[in-house]
Amino acid sequence: MCGVFGIMGHPEASRISYLGLYALQHRGQESGGIAAVDGGAMFVERGMGQVADLFDEACLDRLPGRSAIGHIRYSTAGSSKLQNAQPIRIESRRGAIALGHNGNLVNAEALRRALEDNGAIFTSTSDTEVILHLFARSQEETVEDALVDALGRVQGAYSIAALTPTQLLAARDPNGFRPLSIGHLEGAWVVASESCAFDLIGAEFIRDLEPGEVIVLDHDARAEGESIDIVAAGAGGAAPGYVSHQPWADRARKSCIFEHVYFARPDSELYGDAVMGARKRMGLTLGAEAPVEADVVVPVPDGGVYAAQGYSEATGVPFELALIRNHYVGRTFIEPRQSIRHFGVKVKLNPVESLIRGRRVVLVDDSIVRGTTSGKIVEMIRAAGAAEVHVRISSPPYVSSCYYGIDTPRREDLIAANHSLEEVREQIGADSLAYLSLEGLRASVTGEDESYCVACFTAEYPTPLSDDLSTQMELFTPAGAGPASTPR
Ligand code: AMP
Numbered sequence: 001m002c003g004v005f006g007i008m009g010h011p012e013a014s015r016i017s018y019l020g021l022y023a024l025q026h027r028g029q030e031s032g033g034i035a036a037v038d039g040g041a042m043f044v045e046r047g048m049g050q051v052a053d054l055f056d057e058a059c060l061d062r063l064p065g066r067s068a069i070g071h072i073r074y075s076t077a078g079s080s081k082l083q084n085a086q087p088i089r090i091e092s093r094r095g096a097i098a099l100g101h102n103g104n105l106v107n108a109e110a111l112r113r114a115l116e117d118n119g120a121i122f123t124s125t126s127d128t129e130v131i132l133h134l135f136a137r138s139q140e141e142t143v144e145d146a147l148v149d150a151l152g153r154v155q156g157a158y159s160i161a162a163l164t165p166t167q168l169l170a171a172r173d174p175n176g177f178r179p180l181s182i183g184h185l186e187g188a189w190v191v192a193s194e195s196c197a198f199d200l201i202g203a204e205f206i207r208d209l210e211p212g213e214v215i216v217l218d219h220d221a222r223a224e225g226e227s228i229d230i231v232a233a234g235a236g237g238a239a240p241g242y243v244s245h246q247p248w249a250d251r252a253r254k255s256c257i258f259e260h261v262y263f264a265r266p267d268s269e270l271y272g273d274a275v276m277g278a279r280k281r282m283g284l285t286l287g288a289e290a291p292v293e294a295d296v297v298v299p300v301p302d303g304g305v306y307a308a309q310g311y312s313e314a315t316g317v318p319f320e321l322a323l324i325r326n327h328y329v330g331r332t333f334i335e336p337r338q339s340i341r342h343f344g345v346k347v348k349l350n351p352v353e354s355l356i357r358g359r360r361v362v363l364v365d366d367s368i369v370r371g372t373t374s375g376k377i378v379e380m381i382r383a384a385g386a387a388e389v390h391v392r393i394s395s396p397p398y399v400s401s402c403y404y405g406i407d408t409p410r411r412e413d414l415i416a417a418n419h420s421l422e423e424v425r426e427q428i429g430a431d432s433l434a435y436l437s438l439e440g441l442r443a444s445v446t447g448e449d450e451s452y453c454v455a456c457f458t459a460e461y462p463t464p465l466s467d468d469l470s471t472q473m474e475l476f477t478p479a480g481a482g483p484a485s486t487p488r
Contacts, residue, residue, distance in 0.1 A: 001027055001028050001074040001102075001263065001405060001406060001407050002027055002028045002071060002072060002073045002074060002086075002100075002101065002102040002103075002193075002405070003021065003024030003025075003027035003028060003071070003072045003102060003192075003193040003194070003197075004024075004069070004070070004071055004100040004101070004102050004159060004160065004161045004180070004191070004192070004193050005017050005020035005021055005024060005069065005070040005071070005100075005161065005190070005191065005192045005193070005197055006068070006069040006070070006100075006161035006163065006168050006170060006190065006191040006192075007020070007067065007068055007069075007168075007185070007188055007189070007190045007191075008066070008067045008167075008168040008188060008189050008217045008218075009066055009067065009187060009188035009189060009217075010066055010067075010185060010186065010187075010188035011066060013036055013063075013065055013066050013067050013068035013188075014034050014036045014060050014063035014064070014065070014068045015060055016068075016185070016188075016190070016201050017034045017036075017063075017068040017069065017070035018034065018051065018055050018060060018070070019197075019200050019201050020070060020190070020192055020197040020200070020201055021034070021051045021070045021071075021072050021197075022051050022052070022200065023192075023194075023196050023197040023199070023200040023201075023265075024072055024192065024193055024194060024196070024197050025050060025051055025072060026263075026265055027072060027074070027102070027193060027194070027263070028072040028073045028074030029049075029050050029072070029074065030048065030049075030072075030073050030074050030080050031046065031047065031048045031049065031072070031073045031080070031082065031084070031085035031086075032046070032047065032049070032050070032051050032054050032070070032071060032072040032073065032085065033045060033046030033047065033054075033070065033071055033085050033086055033087050033100075034046075034055070034060075034063050034068055034069070034070040034071075034087070035063075035068060035069050035070075035087040035089055035098035035100075035163050036063035036064060036065045036067065036068040036163075037065045037066075037067050037068070037163060037164070037165050037166075038064040038065030038066070039065070040165045040166075041065075041165070042089060042096040042098060042163070042165060043062055043063050043064065043065070044087060044089045044098060045059050045062060045063055046082065046085040046086070046087070047082070047085065048080075048081075048082055048085065051072065066188075067163060067168055068163065069087055069098060069100050069161040069162070069163045069168065070087070070100065071085075071086035071087050071100030071101075071102075071161075073085060073086055074407060079125055083123055083124040083125075084124045084125060084126040086099070086100045086101065086126070086128060087099055087100040087161075087163070088100075088124065088126070088128055088129055088132060090132050090136065092132075092135065092136040093136075094142075094143050094146060094164075095143075095164060095165055096164065096165060097132070097135065097143065097162055097163070097164050098162065098163045099128060099131060099132055099160060099161075099162045099163075100128075100160060100161045100162075101126075101127075101128040101131065101158055101159075101160045102157075102158070102159045102160070102178045102180075102193055102405060103156065103157030103158040103159055103160075103173065103177055103178045103404060103405040104127065104156055104157050104402075104403055104404050104405040105127040105130065105131075105154045105155065105156040105157070105158065106155050106156035106403050106404075106463060106464070106465050107154060107155045107156065108127035108130045108154070108156070111130045111133075111134070111153065111154065112127075112130055115130065115133050115134075115137075120133050130154065131150050131151065131154060131158070131160070132150075134149070134150035134153050134154070135147055135149075135150040138150055143164050143167060143169070144167070144169060144214070144216045144245070147162060147169055147171070147214070148214055148245070148247045151171060151173075151214075151247075152247070152248070155463055155464070156173065156177075156403065156404060156463060157173055157175070157177035157178050157256075157404035157405045158171065158172070158173045158177075158178070159171070159172050159173070159177075159178040159179065159180035159193060159209075161191055166218055167216060167217060167218045168189070168191075168216075168217040168218075169214065169215065169216050169217070170182070170191040170209060170214070170215045170217075171209070171213065171214040171215070172209040172210070172211055172212065172213055173211065173212070174211055174212035174248045174250060174251040174252070175211055175251070175252060175253065175254040175255075175453070175462055175463065176209075176210070176211030176212070176251075176253050176254065176255050177254060177255065177256050177404045177405065177453055178193070178256060178259075178404070178405055179193055179194060179208065179255070179256075179259060179264070179268075179270055179271065180192075180193060180208065180209045181193075181194070181195050181198070181205060181206070181207065181208050181209065181269075182206045182207060182208075182209060182215065182242075183195070183198040183203040183204055183205050183206050184203060184204045184206055185198075185201060185202065185203035185204070189217050189242055190203045191209075191215070194264055194265060194268040194270065195268045195269040195270075196265045196267050196268045199267065205269060208271060208272065210246070210251075211251050211252070211253045211254075211255075212246055212247070212248045212251040213244055213245070213246055214244070214245045214246075214247060215242050215243070215244050215245075216242060216243045216244075216245070217241070217242040218241075252450075252462070253447075253448075253450075253451040253452075254451070254452065254453040254462040255271045255447075255451060255452055255453065256402075256404060256405070256406065256452070256453050257441065257442075257445065257452040257453060257454050257457075258367075258395075258402070258406055258456055259271075259275075260273065260275055260278045260279070260444075260445050261279075261282070261366050261367060261394065261395040261441070262303050262366045262367055262395075263406060266279060266302075266305075266306060271445070271446075271447060271451075272446060272447070273445055273446045273447075276306045278444055278445045278446075279305075279306035279307050279310070279366075279394065279444075280306045280307065280309055280310040280313075281310060281443075281444035281445075282306075282307050282310065282394040282395070282436055282440070282441060282444040283306065283307030283308060283309060283310020283311040283312075283313075283314070283364065283394055284310035284311070284313060284314045284444075285310075285314075285436060285437075285440040285441075285443060285444055286307065286310070286311050286314075286364075286392055286393075286394050286434070286436045286440065287310060287311040287312070287313070287314025287315040288314050289434070289436065289437060289440055290392060290434030290435075290436075291314070291315045292315075292362060292390045292392075292432060292434075293360065294315075294317050294359075294360040294361065294362045294388070294390060295317070295318075295359040295360045295361070295387075296317065296318055296319075296320050296322065296355065296356070296359050296360070296361055296362070297311050297312040297315070297317045297318065297319045297320070297361075297362045297364060298320055298321075298322040298323055298355075298356070298361050298362065298363055298364070298381070299319075299321065299323070299363075299364050299365075300323060300349070300363060300364065300365035300366075300373075300377060301321070301323055301324075301325040301349070302325065303365060303366035303367070304363075304364045304365040304366055304394065305321075307364050307366060307394035308364035310394075311362065311364050311392060311394075315362075317362060320352075320355045321352075322351060322352045322355035322356050322361075323349050323350070323351055323352070323377070323381075324349070324350050324351075324352060325348060325349055326347065326348055326349070326350070329347050329348045345372070345373050345376040345377065346376065346380075349377060349380065350380075351380050351381055351383075351384040352384075353384045353385060356381060356384040356385055356386050357384065357385030357386070358385060358386075358387055359386060359387055360386070360387050360388040360390070361381055361386045361387075361388065361389050361390065362390045362391075362392055363377065363378065363381060363389055363390065363391050363392070363430075364392045364393075364394065365377075365391070365392075365393055365394070366393070366394050366395060367393060367394075367395050367398055368393055368397075368398060368415060368416065368424065368428070369398050369408065369409065369414065369415070370409055370413055370414070370415055371415030371416075371424060371427055371428055374391060374428040374430075375427060375428040375429060378391065378428050378429045378430050379429060382429070388431045389429075389430050389431055390430060390431055390432045390433075391425075391428060391430040391432070391433045391434075392433075392434055392435075393433075393434070393435045393436065394436050394441075395435065395436055395441055395457070396435050396436060396437060396438045396441060396457040397416035397417075397421075397424075397435050397457065398414055398416055398417075398456050398457065399411075399414060399416050399417040399456070399457060399458075399459060400414070400417065400455060400456055400457075400458070400459035401414070401456070402455065402456050403455075403461065403465055404453065404455075406456070408456065415427065421433060421435075438454060438457055438458070441454075441457075442454075
């Protein structure tokens with residue numbers, strides 16, 4: 001759960017990055033940073049906390065230049081501390097490089113052990129640093145080839161932006177687990193985890209990066225491959241061009257469906273689909289699959305809002321915003337300690353009694369993970385005088401942990417993994433409970449059935465998960481001879 005941003009060829013690169021990160025803040029609130037290059041020199045500012053608190057005018061003034069990348073982080077691998085904040089910047093024999101990464105590598109531990117056995121010194125516990133070590137050790141000549149070499153040796157999920165004094169590189173793993181899009185702003189190229197970042201800065205959305213695609217942007221306008229011919233209009237010189245590579249032959253799209261269910265912002269365009277449209281369709285399908293006699297449909301904000309609208313439309317039961325969210329409280333899951341999580345629900349949501357008293361309520365939420373939130377909310381709705389509380393969830397039972405970058409508790413803490421539907425209903429105290437079917441969820445998003453990762457609902461993981469020590473064998477073979485994916 002992180003967000004990445006990058007811009008090349010804009011006179012206010014770091015300020016635009018700051019705004020881009022602002023729009024991506026929902027993807028992580030723990031730490032953030034921006035790296036910028038100016039005349040061959042690289043500058044990095046990182047810190048703990050949210051974008052608005054991290055950067056001020058003076059800080060952004062320390063990030064001059066026409067190219068920058070930014071990152072915001074919620075830790076899924078590695079703990080929450082400043083050393084793990086990104087972008088991570090290193091010096092290599094190819095010069096300086098800074099890297100921001102969204103996603104989780106599944107073989108990072110084994111690679112790290114192998115690297116450490118061979119003398120590598122790590123400065124962080126984040127899996128992202130593994131990529132940089134592999135990059136530094138690569139025998140390939142150019143930055144782009146060395147990065148591709150490094151990425152070929154890792155497995156799992158990555159959407160990355162990397163910055164060197166002359167280039168900005170963006171890449172999506174061969175399964176395309178996490179989103180990454182490219183856009184255009186006043187003669188500059190921008191990349192961002194979600195298109196809502198383009199909206200804020202006034203950039204034009206061009207397209208998603210393809211799974212396995214590596215894009216190289218530099219100041220020499222190279223027009224090859226899939227380059228898009230856009231006339232440069234920016235102040236201060238020509239727009240850099242970009243070159244697109246597809247270095248891996250074995251690509252199979254497995255985009256995270258949970259981004260659509262919960263994680264992405266509803267105003268983003270994700271995998272070719274408007275997120276809010278997909279959420280509404282989930283609600284429409286849920287209404288058709290699991291209707292109930294009731295007086296009012298109430299969303300759990302913010303995640304349940306569009307699904308509740310769809311549910312209301314499908315069933316004819318009126319929609320009311322009867323739970324009010326305090327927007328000045330962070331998401332409950334940002335506080336990883338169970339004791340604070342309980343507290344967070346009470347602080348975050350308050351029911352409007354006049355809309356609830358004496359009524360049969362359908363409560364619509366996007367997911368039940370541990371089950372603690374739903375239980376507290378059902379309790380609150382009852383305390384506000386509801387006659388009945390029916391819970392409808394716009395995704396299937398969440399039964400298995402994510403290893404690709406969504407922060408999920410261990411399997412033993414996932415309520416649906418360990419309890420029947422009836423047991424979950426009883427535990428959360430609802431009069432009835434129904435989830436959207438997997439087929440219903442798939443029908444609500446565009447794309448082929450097979451093009452989404454649905455492992456959190458099925459426990460069928462699209463890649464091996466084992467942190468297999470055999471990777472050690474591959475690590476020090478000559479470049480190109482032993483990467484995890486087949487290079488083309
Ligand atoms: P709980 O069942 O108490 O774990 O909380 C589930 C609620 O948290 C749902 O309403 C979701 O909107 C939200 N949520 C979804 N995914 C996650 C996640 N990975 N971590 C924390 N909260 C999440």
